[in-house]
Amino acid sequence: MKDTDTIVNIINKLPKGYVFTYEDFMHEVKSKQAAVKALNRMVASGKIAKLSKGKYFKPEQSVFGTLAPEQYQVVKDLLEDNNKLIGYLTGLSVYNQLGLTTQVSNTIQIGKNEVRPAFKRAHYKIAFIRQKNTITKDSIPLLQLLDAIKYIKKIPDTTVAKACLRFMAILKEKSAEDIKTIIRLALKYPPSTRALLGAMLEQLGYTEHLQTLKASLNPITTYKIEDLEQIVHTTNNWNIV
Structure with a gap:
């Protein structure tokens, strides 16, 4: 079978919006040049679309034209390495998913242990947030929540008050084990994040492990987070002003 036919058969089996590079075909074709030429011919014919240099995707059409791939697909090479998690979507990338805002951003933020300067990919700006905790599949939803509290x-x-209402709704649905874990993860976040998390958990009636958060804070330091008094009544206990 010709290299082009081999690549076409593989792409036909891919889901719409899937992002790939020539490297995904190197086990099936004879050379990089053959794969690149075949892919570029498919771009020219409209069978696939180009996301950025060396990256292609299988397009999905709508009444508004070609739909962009999901953000995860755009940056999946920055999130996994040989099936090992090395990053996760966070910040502006997930505020909408968490129900914190209706806005959708063209900035994709990624949490990683080792960060790099921001760069452009297609029409997206890719930016990074340093994560001091170990990144695991189970910890990612909790890290995303802590990142949102931090920022x-x-x-x-939205407003700080509305965001806190949403945070508390999310926290209320977490299991006792998740709350224990999020408190442990929070210890590697700034003091203001720990204080706000503690105030919200106390407002929700949690008592277990809160002393760990309280002990991690300087008792004479105050944290300026305005417009919370009507929503979170425990702010004074956490030196939030």
Whole structure:
């Protein structure tokens, strides 16, 4: 079978919006040049679309034209390495998914242990947030929540009070084990994040492990997070002003 036919057969089996490179075909074709030429011919014919240099995707059409791939597909090479998690979507990338804002951003933020300068990929800006905790599949939803609490003042199209209401609704649905884990993970976040998390958990009636959070804070330091008094009544216990 010709290299082009082999590549076409593989792509036909891929789901719409799937992002790939020539490297995905190297076990099936004879050379890099053959794969690149075949892919570029398919781009020219409209069978596939080009995301950025060396990256292609299987397009899905709508009444508005070609749909962009999901954000995970756009940056999946930055999130996994040989099936090992090395990063996760966070920040602006997930505020909408968490129900914190209705806005959708063209900036994709990624949490990683080792960060790099921001760069452009297609029409997206790819930016990075340093994560000091070990990244695991189970910890990612909790890290995403902690990141949002950390950057509460930067969440677009909402207020601090509304964001806290949403945070508490999310926390209320977490299991006791998840709450224990999120408190442990929070110990590697800034003091203001720990204080706000503690105040919200106390407001929700949690008592277990809160002393761990309280003990991690300087008792004479205050944290300025305005407009919380009507929503979170425990702010004074956590030196939030």
